Amino acid sequence: MGPIDFDQPFDYIVVGGGTAGLVVANRLSENSNVRVLVIEAGADKTADPLVLTPGLVAGLYGKDEYDWNFISTPQPSLNNRYINQARGKMLGGSSALNFLMLVYPSKGNIDAWAEVGNKSWNFEALAPYFRKFATVHAPPAPAKDLLGLNYVDEGKPAGDGPVHASYSEGYNATNKAWFDAFAELGLEAKSDPRDGTALGAVQNHATIDPSTHTRSFSASAYYTPEVAKRPNLVVLTETLVTKVLFDASSGSEPIATGVEVLSKDGQRQRISASVEVILAAGALQTPQILELSGVGGRELLEKLGIPVIVDNPNVGEHLQDHPIVCQSFEVADGVPSADVLRDPNVLQALLGLYTADGRGAGPLGESIISIAYSPLVDGSGVASPHTASKLLAEHEASLTTPSARAIRNLISSPTEPTFQYLLFPSQIHIPSNPASMADYxxxxxxxxxxxxxxxxxxxxxxxxxxxxxxxxRAAPVWDPKYNDHPLDLELLARGVQFVERLVDPNGAFGGKVLKKGGKRLPELKADELETAKEIVRQRQISVFHVSGSCGMRPKEDGGVVDERLRVYGVKGLRVVDASVFPLEPVGNIQSVVYAVAERASDLIKEDRAQK
Known part of the structure; x- marks a missing residue:
């Protein structure tokens, strides 16, 4: 590529070359007459073995060249612990350092987006885009032989999207016991999760290319060498966007005209956009960029000395994240555990296996995490409708917003998943002030x-x-306010009590996988509800699904963007990332970020065609 002409305006400037940003840049630049610029603060790590090798993900965390490595404010409900939040700082964003889990939300969950004020956003509207972003590979014979996977509809179209979604050949007896335990408890999956059902134990896909056993993420999928050759697409890395620029001289709404950037060597430059600026910096940094640009709450902006362009105190508020409680249990002798990777000799042997023939053989090229969805459960198993309604009724006075009412209805439903359970193959530690996610x-x-x-x-x-x-360059202040609503702690504690059913030494999982009388972290046993709450306080962290901080909903209901993801109060500025989600999706949110970005790309194209 020759020298880049920054004097000529780009049609679109995409701020953030992450999970969503590269989708949008790829789709918009399909039209050779549209000039697109992507600006990414991190570097291009698409050829980096640490990024590409699924089993080496722990080597990314806390390192400045890969990870923004945010730390929360102290959380009162969690014994004042600080919570770490890994965020991808490279092309591909967090899809380059996540745990590769690809799951699908429930129909009821996405339909609730329409119920809270977004009529054009429901499961039916988003369903084609779940098919568009991925190629779904059928389960290999060893996976079917071991786990059954009878719920998988192999007649469904595989899709031909750029992200590869596959199953492993390395599932073991622990995964099998997991499926057996949930079946024993009446939570066997009956239908394919891609249809909008999310109930029972399922083997999730992983974003791994089965031909190479490498990570399939937005940079490798949407910014291939062929795409990179497009003369109308420019990707600028190691460049920080300092603010969006506006023209407020017209007398009507201010118009976004471009961005100001800070290069690696400290040079500031202004770059023009003739059609739109699209923010795709993620749920923690998109609100920060809006505020730096003068779009946010007047009180905060004046305190920071930032001129107010649009007074909207909803920017950065209504942030949602999945809380996750991690209980570790010692396994019986001979049961597989990834803890063996603590031995450098084991790790070297597996690295040798992975690199030997260029096909990524062995455990380092696989993901063997299994999941299960359940409705409201407790120590007795699946909770009765009476139990659910009684618990919710106790908090009815606080469930007044459209979002709270929508969530109440989902939790009341026996066919909607209140909880997701994960089977993680190693031990987890929860320090009070982690240096990075690696500490966990x-x-x-x-x-x-x-x-x-x-x-x-x-x-x-x-x-x-x-x-x-x-x-x-200063990190934003992230306060997730975990369990700020008392119902969250009540629900989580009951979910933790259900874990005792799973690890029961007489059950299909505990009896076959766990060491009799073995150690557990924490040592507490959730026989009583109050003890379960203490387990939450000691062992809850983030599952890295922050969303909702620039929510799509009516402005009077706390919205920052409208149904076409346009920022209220200005023209030529859109947000396309997890910050627009009006309600947290069920399960790992990677699939929803891709699907929303694909749909947003079509919305942007439609709006351009109508001008």
Missing amino acids: IIPVLPENYITVMTILNQPFSRGSVHASSADP
Whole structure:
């Protein structure tokens, strides 16, 4: 590529070359007459073995060249612990350092987006885009032989999207026991999750290319060498966007005209956009960029000395995140655990296997996490409708917003997943002030463990993220306010009590996988509800699904963007990332970020055609 002409305006400037940003840039630049610029603060790591090798993900966390590595404010409901939030700082964004889990939301969950004020957003509207972004590979014979996977509809179209979604050949007896345990408890999956059902134990796809056993993420999928050759697409890395520029001289709404950037060597430059600026910097940094640009709450902006372009105090508010409670259990002798990777000799042997023939053989090219969805459960199993309605009725006075009412209805339904459970193959540690996510997942104790994780799919609590300074290099202040709504702690504690059913030594999972009388982290047993709440306080962290901080909903209901993802109060500015989600999606949100970005690309094309 020759020198880039920044004096000529681009049609579109995409701020953030992450999971969503590269989707939008790819789709808009399909039209050779449209000139697109992507600006990414991190570097291009698409050929980096640490990024590409699924089993080496722990090596990315806390390193400035890969990870923004945010830390929360102290969380009162979690014994004042600080919570780490890994965020991808490279092309591909967080799809380059996530745990590769591809799951699908429930129909009821996405239909609730319409119920809270977005009539054109429901499951039916988004369904084609779940098919568009991925190629779904059929399960290999060893996976079917071991796990059954009878619910998988192999007649469904595989799709031909650029992201590869596959199953592993390395599932083991622990995964099998997981499926057996949920079947024993009446939670066997009956239908393919791609149809909008999310109930029972399922083997999730992983975003791994089965031909190479490498990570399939937005940079490798949407910014291929062929796409990179497009003369109308420019990708600028290691460049920080400091603010969006506006023309406020017209007397009507201010118009976004471009961005100001800060290069790696400290040079500031202005770059023009003739049609739109599209923010895709993620749920923690998109609100920060808006505020740095003068779009946000007047009180905060004046305190930071930033001129107010649009006074909208909803920017950075209504932040949602899935809380996840991690309980680790010592496994019986001979049961597989990824804790063996603490031995450098084991790791070297597996690396040798992975690199030997160029096909990525062995565990480092696989993901063996399994999941399960459940309605409201507790220590007795699946909770009765009476139990659910009684618990919700106790908090009815606080469930007044459209979002809270929508979540209440989902939790009341026996066919909607209140919880997601994860079977994680190693031990988890929860320090009070982690230096990075690596502190959570690198083995410390000599015994071998697995971890059962409890996720609350639809939290009532709402946090915030805001610029801390007018300096764009300063990290935003992230306060997730976990369990700020008391119902979240009540629900999570009941979900933790259900784990005791899973690990029961007489059950299909506990009896076959766990060491009799073995250690557990924490040592507490959730026989009583109050003890379960203490487990939450000690062992809850983030599952890295922050969303909703620039919510799509009517402005009077707290919205920042409209149904076409346009920022209220200005022209020529859109947001396309997880910050627009009006309600947290069920399960891991990667699939929804891709699908929303694909649909947003079509909306942007439609709006251009109508001008």
